[in-house]
Amino acid sequence: MSSDIDILPSRTASIAEAGRAGGPMKCGKVSVAGSVSQRACVFCGSRVVLYPIADALHVVHGPIGCAAYTWDIRGAQSSGPQLFRNSFSTDLQELDVIYGGEKKLERALLELIAKHQPKAAFVYSTCIVGLIGDDVSAVCKRVAAATSIPVLSVASEGFKGTKKDGYRAACEALYKLIGTGDAAGISKHSINLMGDFNIAGESWVICEYFERMGVEVVATITGDGRVDAIRRCHGARLNLVQCSGSMTHLAKKMEAEHGIPLKRVSFFGIEDMAAALYETAKFFGSEELMERARAVVSEEVAKIFPQLRAWRADLEGKKAAIYVGGAFKAFSLVRALRTIGMTTAVVGTQTGDADDYNQLREMCDPGTIIVDDSNPLELAKFCLEQDIDLFIGGVKERPIAYKLGIGFCDHNHERKECLAGFVGMLNFAREVHATVMSPVWNYVPRRARRMPNAECRTANDRGEEAVA
Amino acid sequence: MSCSSCKPSLPGPALVNEGDEHPEFPSSSTNPCKLCTPLGACLAFKGIAGTVPLLHGSQGCATYIRRYMISHFREPVDIASSNFSEDSAVFGGRKNLHTALENVTRQYKPAMVGVATTCLSETMGENMPMLLGEYRAEATQEGQPALVHVSTPSFKGTHAEGFHAAVRAIVETLAAPRSTLERLAPIALMPGMVSPADLRHLRDLVSWWGVPATFVPDYSETLDGGSWSNYERMPSGGTSLDEIRALGSARATIECGLVLAGEKSTAGTHLAAKFGVRLHRLGLPIGLRQTDLFCGAMEEAANAVIPERVERERGRLIDAYVDAHKYLSGRKAIVYGEEDLVASLAVFLAEIGVWPVLCAAGGRSGRLESAILGAAPELKGRIEVREGSDFGEIETQIAELKPDLLIGSSKGYKLARSLGLPLVRCGFPVHDRIGSQRIQMLGYTGTLQLFDCIVNALLEKKQEDSEIGYSYL
Numbered sequence: 001m002s003s004d005i006d007i008l009p010s011r012t013a014s015i016a017e018a019g020r021a022g023g024p025m026k027c028g029k030v031s032v033a034g035s036v037s038q039r040a041c042v043f044c045g046s047r048v049v050l051y052p053i054a055d056a057l058h059v060v061h062g063p064i065g066c067a068a069y070t071w072d073i074r075g076a077q078s079s080g081p082q083l084f085r086n087s088f089s090t091d092l093q094e095l096d097v098i099y100g101g102e103k104k105l106e107r108a109l110l111e112l113i114a115k116h117q118p119k120a121a122f123v124y125s126t127c128i129v130g131l132i133g134d135d136v137s138a139v140c141k142r143v144a145a146a147t148s149i150p151v152l153s154v155a156s157e158g159f160k161g162t163k164k165d166g167y168r169a170a171c172e173a174l175y176k177l178i179g180t181g182d183a184a185g186i187s188k189h190s191i192n193l194m195g196d197f198n199i200a201g202e203s204w205v206i207c208e209y210f211e212r213m214g215v216e217v218v219a220t221i222t223g224d225g226r227v228d229a230i231r232r233c234h235g236a237r238l239n240l241v242q243c244s245g246s247m248t249h250l251a252k253k254m255e256a257e258h259g260i261p262l263k264r265v266s267f268f269g270i271e272d273m274a275a276a277l278y279e280t281a282k283f284f285g286s287e288e289l290m291e292r293a294r295a296v297v298s299e300e301v302a303k304i305f306p307q308l309r310a311w312r313a314d315l316e317g318k319k320a321a322i323y324v325g326g327a328f329k330a331f332s333l334v335r336a337l338r339t340i341g342m343t344t345a346v347v348g349t350q351t352g353d354a355d356d357y358n359q360l361r362e363m364c365d366p367g368t369i370i371v372d373d374s375n376p377l378e379l380a381k382f383c384l385e386q387d388i389d390l391f392i393g394g395v396k397e398r399p400i401a402y403k404l405g406i407g408f409c410d411h412n413h414e415r416k417e418c419l420a421g422f423v424g425m426l427n428f429a430r431e432v433h434a435t436v437m438s439p440v441w442n443y444v445p446r447r448a449r450r451m452p453n454a455e456c457r458t459a460n461d462r463g464e465e466a467v468a
Numbered sequence: 469m470s471c472s473s474c475k476p477s478l479p480g481p482a483l484v485n486e487g488d489e490h491p492e493f494p495s496s497s498t499n500p501c502k503l504c505t506p507l508g509a510c511l512a513f514k515g516i517a518g519t520v521p522l523l524h525g526s527q528g529c530a531t532y533i534r535r536y537m538i539s540h541f542r543e544p545v546d547i548a549s550s551n552f553s554e555d556s557a558v559f560g561g562r563k564n565l566h567t568a569l570e571n572v573t574r575q576y577k578p579a580m581v582g583v584a585t586t587c588l589s590e591t592m593g594e595n596m597p598m599l600l601g602e603y604r605a606e607a608t609q610e611g612q613p614a615l616v617h618v619s620t621p622s623f624k625g626t627h628a629e630g631f632h633a634a635v636r637a638i639v640e641t642l643a644a645p646r647s648t649l650e651r652l653a654p655i656a657l658m659p660g661m662v663s664p665a666d667l668r669h670l671r672d673l674v675s676w677w678g679v680p681a682t683f684v685p686d687y688s689e690t691l692d693g694g695s696w697s698n699y700e701r702m703p704s705g706g707t708s709l710d711e712i713r714a715l716g717s718a719r720a721t722i723e724c725g726l727v728l729a730g731e732k733s734t735a736g737t738h739l740a741a742k743f744g745v746r747l748h749r750l751g752l753p754i755g756l757r758q759t760d761l762f763c764g765a766m767e768e769a770a771n772a773v774i775p776e777r778v779e780r781e782r783g784r785l786i787d788a789y790v791d792a793h794k795y796l797s798g799r800k801a802i803v804y805g806e807e808d809l810v811a812s813l814a815v816f817l818a819e820i821g822v823w824p825v826l827c828a829a830g831g832r833s834g835r836l837e838s839a840i841l842g843a844a845p846e847l848k849g850r851i852e853v854r855e856g857s858d859f860g861e862i863e864t865q866i867a868e869l870k871p872d873l874l875i876g877s878s879k880g881y882k883l884a885r886s887l888g889l890p891l892v893r894c895g896f897p898v899h900d901r902i903g904s905q906r907i908q909m910l911g912y913t914g915t916l917q918l919f920d921c922i923v924n925a926l927l928e929k930k931q932e933d934s935e936i937g938y939s940y941l
Contacts, residue, residue, distance in 0.1 A: 003699060008571055031527055033551045034568030035575070041528025063587045063622040064497060064830075065504030069532035072882070073899075085882075086860075091497035094624050097591055108496035127526050127588040128623070131557065158526035159552040159588060376546050377575055380699035396535050399544040403696045445697035 005381040008035060014373060016357065019366025025357045027372035030162060036375040038323070038396050039350045041158035043126055044070075045166020048413060049246050050122050050154065050173065052197050053225035054078035057118035060089045061105050061136060062126025066158075067091070074413045075199040078224050088112055092128060102134045109143040109151065119227035120150040122173060130157030150227070152176055163325075164245060164351050171250035174221070174230065178254065181228060183235025189284050190216040192236045192260075194251055195243030196267065198223030199413055202420035206267050209277060209300075209421065213292045215284075222247065234258045238283055240265050240276065245326040245351045266328050267420040268428075269336030270301060300422035307426060311433045312341040318389040318436055321346035323371075323379060323397050324411055327356030333392055333411065334363055340429050345386035348374045376400055390436050405444030407435030498860025501804050501879070502830025503896075504622035506584045507533045508630030510547050511661065513582030513616075515685020516638060517706035520578045520613075522548040524565055524594065525586025540897040541664070541691040541905045543703065548572045548581075552588055561594055566603050573609055576701045579709055580614040582634065590621035614709055616641045626831045627896075628806035631661050632728055632735075635684050639735035642709060645743065646717040653719040654680040654711070655769050656745065658735050660724040660752055660808055661896065664692035665906040666914055670753075673911045676778055677770035682711045682718070684735060692905040716743040720769035722762065725808035726751040726815070726839035727831070751843055752808060754909050754918070755816030756785060758843065762911075781912040788916055789820055792923040797821040799926060800869065804828040804862060804876040805895040807855070811839040813875060813894075814851065816915065818844040822922070825850075825869045828857035859883060873925055878904075890925035894918065 007015065013026035031037035043060075047070050050058065060067035067089030078084065090108050092101050105123070113121060121143070125136050137153045144151040152173040156166050191210065196203050203223035210217050219225070219233035239251045239262040251262035263283065265276035274297045281289035320342050322333050327349045334344045344364055348371035349356065360370050369382050380400050383391065391401035394412030401408040409431045411419060419428045441447045506523055510533055513521040523530045530549035537545040548571075550556075550564040565583075572581055585596060596617045604615065618637035620630045635658055659670055667688035674681045689705025716739070723729070723736035729749035731737075739745040748769070753762035759782070763774050774782075799822045803813045807829040814824040824847070829836055837853040852869070854861065863883055873890045874880045878900045884891035898904035908914035927941055 005699065005701070006575070008575060010571070030553050031549075031551050032567070032571060033564045034522070034548045034571030036530070036546050036548050036572075037527055037551070038531065039527055040531040041526045043526075044528050044532070059496070063504060064500050064502060064626075065507070065529065065532065065587075065622045067497070068500045068503050069536055071499060071879075087497075087499050089497045089500065090495065091500070092587075092623050094621070097587075097623050104495050112496060112498075127552075127557075127586070128591050131588065131591045158528045159557050160554050162527075376544060377699070377701060384699065394535075395539055396531070399538055399542060400699075402542070403544060404699060405695060444695045446695075 003381045003384040005377045007378060007381075008032065011035060011378070014371060015378070016361060016370045018361045018364040018368040018370060024354050025370065025372055027357060028164075028353050029373075031373055036377070037373055038375060039163055039373060041163065042161050042166040042169065043124060043156040043158045045163035045246070046124055046154045046156035046170040046173075047166070048074070048197075049167055049170035049222055051084060052076035052078070052223050053120075053122070053227065053230070054084045055081040055119040055226055056084065057112055057116055057121040058084060058088060058124070059105075059109060059112065059121060060087070060124045060126060061092070061101065061134070062090065062124075062128050063092045064089055066124070066126045074197070075416045076197045076223065076413065077199075077201050079204070083116055083118060097128060097132055100132055100134055101129065102139050105134065105136065106139045106143060109139070110146065113143070113147045113149065118149065120152065120177065122152050122154055124154045124156045126156070127158040130160060150177055150180070162351070167246040168249050171247065171253065174250055175253050177227065177230045179231075179234045179258065181231025183232045186218055186232070186235035187216040188237060189214060189286065189289065190218050190236045191238045191240050191280060192218050192233045193220045194222065194239055194241045195247035196220065196223045196420070197243075197413055199420075200416050200418040202267065202418050202424065205418060205421040205423055209296050210280070212296050213277060213281065213289055215280060215289065234260065236260060238263065238280065240280065242267055242328070243326055244328045264328065266332040268329060268332035268424065270339055270422060270425050271335050272332045273421055273425070274301075304422055304426040308340060308429050311429050312339075314433060314437055316341035318342045319345040319386060320390040320392060321379070321383055321386065321388045323348045323374060323391070323393040325350045327352035327360065329411065330356075330360065331363065334360070336425060336428060339425070340432065342390065342432070344368055345388060346371070346379075346382040348372065348379075380404065390432060405441055405446040407432070407438065407441070409435060494856075497858045499858055499879070499882075500830060501828060501858050501862070502626035502628075502806070503536070504587075504627060505620035505625050505630030505633070506586055506622060507536065508627035508632070508661065509582065509584035509618050509620045509634035510545075511537065511627075511687065512631050512634035512638065512685045513584075514545065514690050515683070515687035515706050516580055516582065516712070517708045518579030518702050519582050519706065520546060520548055520572050520576045520702060521582045521584065522550065522568055522572060523584055523586055524550045524561060524596070525552055525588040527551045529586045536897060539899045542902075543691050543693065543905070545691070546576075546702075557588065557592065560592065561589055562599050562602070565599055566606070569603050569615075570607075570609065573611070573613060577611060578613045578702060580616060582638070583615060583617045584620045584630070584634065585618075586620070587622040590619065590623075614642065626806065628661060628808065628831055632725070632731065636733065636735045636738060638684060638712060639715060640738050642712040643715040643739060643743070644713045652680055653717050654682045654714065655766075656715050656718040656721040656736070656739060657681045657683045658721065658723040659683055659910075660728065661806060662752065662910060663905055663907050664688040665908045666910040669908060669914050670910050673778065674766065676775040677766050677772050679719070679770045682715060683707055684712060684715075715739060715745075718743070718745045720746045720748060720765070722748045722750060722765050722769065724750055724752045724762075726811040726843055727807040727833050727835050730833070730835040730839065751815060752812035753911055754812045755819050755915050756782070756789070756912070757819055758812055758815060759912050759915065778912070785912040785916050785919070788919055792919070793821060795923050795926055798823065799872040800825045802826045802828070802862065802866065802869065802871045802874050804857070804874070804880060807831040807833055807836050807839070809895050811836060811843070814840045814847065815844040818847050820919065823850060825871055826852045826854065826862065826865055828854040828862050830857060832856040873922070873929075875922070890929045892918070892921050892925050
């Protein structure tokens with residue numbers, strides 16, 4: 001089906017097709033004004049990375065919006081403190097904007113630290129702070145001295161770049177903590193997990209695999225994070241970086257300063273999860289670790305494989321669109337979809353770079369549309385033209401899919417489903433099956449119209465057979 | 469702010485030290501009971517046919533607000549951004565704004581672009597009328613949209629103020645003097661921040677008087693529409709620009725909101741001052757008394773008595789009040805949210821025998837308490853009213869107040885859960901249930917829906933807490 005949506009001229013260079021020759025894709029730039037980008041801002045980048053540090057106080061210095069919109073919306077879980085799930089803000093008012101917000105911030109920090117006794121505090125600057133010139137670092141320093149906890153300024157003014165710059169600002173703030181704790185007693189086979197946010201307990205799933213292998217996880221940093229663990233995480237021997245866009249900067253700093261190598265991995269999908277375990281074993285050069293990694297993989301795959309195969313029979317040949325934040329997740333999703341028999345017909349990211357897009361062009365089937373920093377109209381157009389059965393994205397993409405009668409799988413941080421690890425692959429397949437095979441699509445106008453032509457066995461009959 | 473007889477043991481506003489620049493505000497907010505002004509403006513713009521909201525500021529503002537609204541309405545909410553960079557923050561956002569307008573016009577072909585500012589552009593002092601005037605003068609593309617601008621600095625007011633400011637801006641910009649064309653003069657209806665289902669019901673209710681009504685805004689279809697066979701750039705529905713232009717010849721304005729009624733300049737006061745349109749300022753029609761007043765205004769505006777079917781609805785509501793009164797009598801509720809909602813809910817609760825022990829709003833109009841007591845004098849001395857409140861503050865009061873239930877957005881869930889109290893969800897946002905856009909409370913019939921929810925929430929709690937577990941109550 002075609003659509004009457006035209007691509008903005010300033011956007012055409014950010015769209016490519018796998019299997020078709022073409023120059024490098026335009027990416028890594030600020031969004032085109034008025035394009036209705038799905039991206040957020042610098043503040044968002046910092047806030048998402050640091051949010052799951054559970055025993056820290058997170059104070060947003062600015063008017064209320066930025067704090068309100070980021071209050072307890074993510075699926076990141078904590079095994080202990082829940083302080084991070086509150087929203088603290090200086091709620092700047094007009095007079096603060098005129099006279100400056102430093103005093104208010106200082107008072108707010110002192111009051112909140114006294115009340116909640118956090119292990120550290122992060123202070124996020126929002127747009128307005130960058131304009132009124134509050135010296136947030138100086139306030140943080142004074143409060144740290146007065147309270148004897150680390151108080152870290154996060155330079156996350158919304159307009160000062162893109163979400164990626166926010167990741168960087170978060171890494172810079174985190175880096176101030178690293179190396180301040182005692183790293184004694186850490187095993188020679190030890191790692192940090194970076195860029196896993198413990199959505200629906202995913203970090204716990206991953207940690208358990210590594211523990212079974214005999215690898216010590218020193219800090220999960222951004223998932224079920226703890227200040228004390230971060231302070232001593234420089235004692236680990238290897239950094240595993242999952243959400244590469246967000247945490248590579250920190251990992252590289254740790255490599256330069258503390259001599260800890262890094263490996264980019266992904267915990268999504270059977271192939272990538274297994275590769276992460278094998279790569280780790282290989283890094284430590286231990287045949288014993290490798291043996292145990294193989295054991296973990298074969299045990300876990302055996303548990304999920306029969307059910308995956310059943311669902312695959314239903315999903316074979318269905319087409320998916322992927323629009324996610326980072327490219328590494330997109331790679332994993334393309335592979336995970338293949339595992340359940342599906343093809344990727346559209347794939348895009350908010351923050352991919354030129355290398356990422358080259359890799360997508362290579363790994364996707366010819367004809368797959370590849371897009372950087374897309375928007376609702378483009379995504380709708382691609383979904384219609386490629387006749388998509390499943391959209392994988394976040395809340396902002398969900399209504400695009402649903403309005404057009406397309407199944408949807410939430411793979412963003414708001415989700416409450418564990419999609420990482422082997423068990424996550426099973427959950428992912430369950431979600432995909434549940435949405436793609438739902439009988440409701442028989443009644444939506446877009447599908448109903450094409451029903452007479454398509455050989456339309458009712459989706460629910462096939463679905464139930466397989467699940468049973 | 470607190471009522472004259474509030475208990476001295478209740479904590480007052482945060483203590484402030486001498487020498488503070490503006491001691492009326494606490495230094496921080498914990499778990500806010502408000503959102504920022506541009507969100508309200510975007511919601512209002514979504515109720516105008518063929519309109520794309522555009523925020524003049526950072527990309528994040530548009531994206532956060534979109535996500536927040538999408539999670540509530542479960543509909544596409546496209547909001548454009550002029551996407552400031554460091555350059556635009558230093559040299560001004562003219563270029564970005566113009567590019568954004570161009571691109572929105574090209575992509576969406578809108579009838580109108582609703583331009584709202586943000587804390588960033590307001591702090592920079594962007595001269596919006598000038599920037600938009602220049603754009604209009606320089607635009608070469610065919611089919612230029614109407615441009616409506618509203619000033620919505622997020623450091624001033626809440627999403628409710630942003631909403632009302634946008635409604636006012638729409639009417640001020642578009643409403644024109646009486647046209648020579650003969651037409652049946654409509655009633656101008658400013659319903660306030662209510663749900664799409666409430667808008668639909670209100671529209672039905674008004675239609676039974678047999679006069680046309682122009683709702684500003686009307687997102688009853690745009691934010692709660694059907695399934696599509698092709699992608700709608702701007703979801704169908706909404707009040708057309710022509711309908712708004714004709715408001716100069718409206719026969720009357722009904723503007724809902726007890727707190728809004730004390731606002732000096734609104735869409736309604738504008739129509740009254742400029743075109744001499746009779747203005748009725750009422751509460752949201754929740755409950756019997758406030759819906760009676762609404763129907764009274766309708767009778768006057770339509771010059772027709774209350775339709776029989778509305779009378780029957782009214783009767784059904786009173787009957788329900790009687791059926792359930794013993795389950796409600798003396799129960800205590802905490803009501804929170806935007807001021808107009810809190811005020812009208814409190815007035816409604818008073819008439820069913822539920823005591824709104826704490827009425828907390830994020831806004832700071834200075835009029836919340838008088839708005840409630842003006843409409844429900846029987847509450848005088850019996851309730852605590854808090855402006856500029858947040859859930860951190862509500863939490864500190866809740867143990868002492870011992871409420872039986874909470875009424876408000878899903879943001880109160882954490883509190884309700886920790887205390888094991890029922891939460892009746894209404895207002896904005898409701899992010900943890902399906903059907904948030906269809907929660908009803910307006911008119912006799914809408915009130916009945918809310919009333920049933922409240923009674924049943926209390927019954928369910930009683931049933932759950934009972935060791936016996938009666939299945940016959």
